[in-house]
Amino acid sequence: MAADVHKKGEAAEMTERSVEPPVRPARTSSVRKTGLIFFPAFDWAISPTHPEREERLLYTRDQIFEEGLMDFPEIVEYRPRLAELKDVARVHFCVPDVQSQVTEAHLIAAGSTLVLADALMNGEIRNGFALVRPPGHHSMRVVHGNRGFCNINNEAIMVEYIRRKYGVRRIAIVDTDVHHGDGTQDIFWHDPDVLFISFHQDGRTLYPGSGFTNEMGGPLALGRTLNVPLPPGTTDEGILYVLENLVLPVLDEFDPQLVFNSAGQDNHYTDPLANMRFTAQGYAKLNEVLAPDMAVLEGGYAIESALPYVNTGIIQAMAGLDYSNVKEPDYVPDRFVLTSDMRRSIEATVNHLLTIWESRDDLVAKARQEHGRFYSRRKRIFYDTDMITEGQEETLRMCTDCPGYLTISTQAARGYGRLNTAFCVSVPLFACRSCIEDAREEYEEHKSEMKYDYVYLQDRPSDKFRAYCTRTRNEIVL
Template sequence: MSDRVALVWDDAFEAYDFGPQHPLKPIRVVLTVALVRACGLDALPNVSAVIPRSATRAELETIHDPAYIDAVERISREVADPYGNYGWGIGTGDDPAFAGMHDASARVAGASITAADAVWSNTVEHAFNPAGGLHHAMADHASGFCIYNDPAIAIRWLLDHGAARVAYIDVDVHHGDGVQAAFYVDPRVLTVSLHESGHFLFPGTGFPDEVGRGGAEGTKVNVSLPPYTYDDAYRAAFERVVPPLVEAFKPDVLVTQLGCDTHATDPLAHFALTTKTYRYLARALHDLAHSTAGGKWVATGGGGYQIYAVVPRAWTIYFAELAGGSTPTELPAEWVERARAEGARELPDSFDDHGVILPRGRREEVDERAAAAAQETVARVFPYFGLR
């Protein structure tokens, strides 16, 4: 496929920085874009680089309470202690305060709006904001490394500009709780989150009985998977749940959060995926965008804390699929040199993982539990769509 694709990027994204001890390090997105460029994907004739704008106050208020935005602006100006008692979810270990926090967060939100605008206006078919995917932020407080909820803001922008139905698919290892909450009573938005069970991982939500409320019942979908979910088990769960629902929903546009903290080596979770699954998901989501949404696909980054060895490879794999390009067998030498200069100690010797194999008994156990989780989701939400 040679769809027109926008890479939404600004070097100023580096300002979204909670500090050197925080796991969400901006170098992960810097190195992602560097790898995209080292692979020549940005030079493809169908790819354009787009510099984003910041979200306006009015756009932020479509999701966030005015008093919360006021607080973020004030703390951004007055911060003295990153871990001060500021309230609003700010000043915690997950969301320490930093100078310029409002501007940096509004820029990320604006980038997802820029991506949505480019797709909705038919300037491009697909757009990718690697700095986005801050899916935990709530209307009135920060949460889980997220100040403003850029996927929710972009979805609201699409609805306000004529989209009748938006499908949001979240493949981060953590439940996409903030996006679900923003549209919990809105039947125009289908949210589908596949994640590690909240029994074991932050934010402790995302169970199959969270299906929406009122007229939106059935449009909020959660696949709560067990620890050690690996490639085959994940793919089976995805295929059982996601394509039938998205096809039945018939969205005008597909929005995806592509967190790669599902990787077997990620330090903050307990899944066992490899790049095999990222290649599968990239193709599956691309196919869904074309089969259900006329090709309209807005993609964001998300979680991912193996910042050198995994995140750049995973998101470059996704971008290669978006752009109809390919990745080399080996990591480009100039990128490896750059990553090492930025602090990388151990890097893989190839673009794709060689595979992470769970012991046979563990695979069988995970297969059974993951299949049961997918089936529980099916039982909860498929009847709303006349599916079985």
């Protein structure tokens, strides 16, 4: 499904005055390697017994070496590197600053995806799999702390890095984690050039309690977010039905330049945090059919009974190797059956989402009539790891020439203790001149108001991030 990628020379400079429509990358047929990066983050943990710990990758690495996969010419291993603070600020408003919300481990996990992104876009590999932690798909645009085990969103950072450096515009993200990818959804909610599809266990039965079919994207990007809530107990058959009958047809029509997979593996039947019935064979088949350009590890907490087998199957599928013998020790064919009620529910959900997808342009046209020049919404966000409650008011300029610039008023509290307030201005990479100028003006106006503790400008056209502290009157530019 994914577009081919060929070796690019020096990336064309992208100025704020002129952003040319990108040319579709095309990979040469001679490149057959799958790039891998392992980063277990030995020095980072939420707690010593927390399910999100380094063993998630150590058992996988042992399995892969035991199977001799690293000796195959189709597989090449890369070394991780640190992401820069600007790479994070290009995506997130970290309050009060990036350094306070990330550790070195977070920067290496995010930087690992950038290493593989460069290898992909330079034609060294045909696809890649970043086996890294900490995960990231619950991390939203604004960051006050850790939620869902995530501080920063590794895959979103990779997306914006590729768009900025290589001029790629249209990208699809397919999130296969058992938990709804609410952070990734939030980051690309207003972006019509990013298609986000998440299939996950029904949010009425599992964290984070979101990801329903009526969550379709912002008013100028309606239908570019498609959520597939699945019944607990869904098997390989059910998830592969969603892939074949919804994901692939939509990808065909959207025609992305690149396809990425948020590769959560907690749909597995042994995962302790969920209730699904997916197998290693199912995961391998999914990645063979989806054929993502890049996969980035998210969740998956059955450290011994699932992850070594699931990751091995995914790697072999991405590398074009035979994965038919990759099976869990207790694997029994046809052990789990999709009931007729589950099947009807999944079919109805897929049909409903296809209707949304087909009517996406009409939905946007109607939203323009309803909302006028500006669209606003309010949100309450809970950081379950750090016990922080956040309130947001988000306003989008309903521009007719670009995706429109976004402002976010945010305030957070832990218990009864107030944390920080901030006003955030985000200018999309492909913004028009009017939105660029008005967004910068709004940033300057709020700097002088002294209403918030911090004022931020995420100026993607100029690739500058500005953070102003009203107490110290100090401005930092990345």
